[in-house]
Amino acid sequence: MGLHGFASLWYRLFVVRQRANCLIMVEITIKLPDMLARTFGATPEARSQRLTEDAAIEEYRAGRLSQRQVGEMLGLDYWQTERFLTERNVSLNYSLGDLQADRATLDAVLGSP
Numbered sequence: 001m002g003l004h005g006f007a008s009l010w011y012r013l014f015v016v017r018q019r020a021n022c023l024i025m026v027e028i029t030i031k032l033p034d035m036l037a038r039t040f041g042a043t044p045e046a047r048s049q050r051l052t053e054d055a056a057i058e059e060y061r062a063g064r065l066s067q068r069q070v071g072e073m074l075g076l077d078y079w080q081t082e083r084f085l086t087e088r089n090v091s092l093n094y095s096l097g098d099l100q101a102d103r104a105t106l107d108a109v110l111g112s113p
Contacts, residue, residue: 057090067093 030051032040041047056073059065065073071081085092 053084053088057085057088060085060093061090063093 037047040050052073056065056070060067060070067081067085068078070085071077074081074084076084
């Protein structure tokens with residue numbers, strides 16, 4: 001139990017920079033009452049994972065993280081990230097503009113029909 005009924009939770013939040021194909025991770029500490037902290041998991045590791053996943057989902061939904069960044073945050077490859085987001089009912093951030101840009105790229109590569 002933490003000081004004065006508070007538990008400190010450590011979790012990875014996001015990548016700050018990439019150097020020589022090595023991700024540099026930042027640790028963030030938040031303080032919560034012990035009883036509230038337990039709602040996020042039974043162990044410090046489970047709490048860390050849950051809060052990191054929740055932060056990744058929220059930032060992705062808000063458009064502040066890309067799918068690739070979510071994967072980096074959680075240590076997942078492309079397909080694992082797709083599965084993670086799908087299992088949590090998170091809609092793909094793919095706009096009409098993205099579709100039009102992809103179609104234009106395909107037309108340029110494959111030739112217009």
